Amino acid sequence: VFQLSVPLNFLGSVYRELRQSLLDMETLFNLQKVNVTVRDSPNAKPLVLTGGEIKFENVSFGYHPQRPILKNVSFTIPAGHKIAFVGPSGCGKSTILRLLFRYYDVDSGRILIDGQDIRDVTVESLRKAIGVVPQDTPLFNNTIEHNIRYGRTDATDEEVRAVAKRARIDEAIAKFPDGYQTKVGERGLMISGGEKQRLAVSRLLLKDPPMLFFDEATSALDTETETSLLQNINSILKEKKRTSVFVAHRLRTIFDSDQIIVLKDGIVAEQGTHQELVDGGTVYASMWAAQEVLSIGADADKTSSTTL
């Protein structure tokens, strides 16, 4: 009996770990509403990254054939640039990110990363090269530390703490009952939307992928925390020369992008820097004017809205 119990215990823990990682995958896929039918092509090779240039060439796509979401969309994001997609709700901003991840294949046209059609590279190498902070971040029923370390499981404690600091979540964690060992998720401490977003940013910074996508990643934060978190993110992106794609409704979070692409009715309506679009655009200029009015109003009755 004694002899058997050791391997059985061992198997039990392997089983538990395996089960947990399957659950983790499931959670990720469910929460990101992912279609897992995309497969490697027979001759797929690993993606070879030379800087992270992203190119859409005449891309058309719809989730259903009768309802096109993107119509003949073309743009180039040079390696190391920061690009933002803006436009009305439902215009296809997140869809662009999903296509880049190859959760779906385009109906026509091509998506190239560093000159390689993403249908010709292995899905694994493609997804390894990209990190995303999605609109709704999946949290695992586990500790804060586990939730951050998921970004790179061999990270040291110091690395976990360093990214938490840059993601502006370290002070909040210090106030949790068990610090980094505090359990979160459905069966643990319920944390706020803003804390969840900062955990997701920590996870992404730890993964440190060549291309980073932020889909409304700071929408639940108060203005002050958001500004300082974005400054930290921007300095990391610059320092490491990463290609980044932001999707945002609040234009003040992306006005410093190298390029802003305005999507409307499935096409690229306008494209340029903030200044170019304010001076010469129509759609962006009116969005900016409307938000400026709103932010003046918000400043007037500003209340303390920290999520800590």
Ligand code: ATP
């Ligand atoms: P928001 O700013 O509200 O996040 P968005 O511009 O990011 O919107 P997408 O999420 O890209 O918009 O969605 C574009 C359109 O595609 C929407 O009309 C949406 O309802 C539809 N859509 C998104 N995902 C699916 C799906 N899995 N199946 C069918 N239609 C979908």
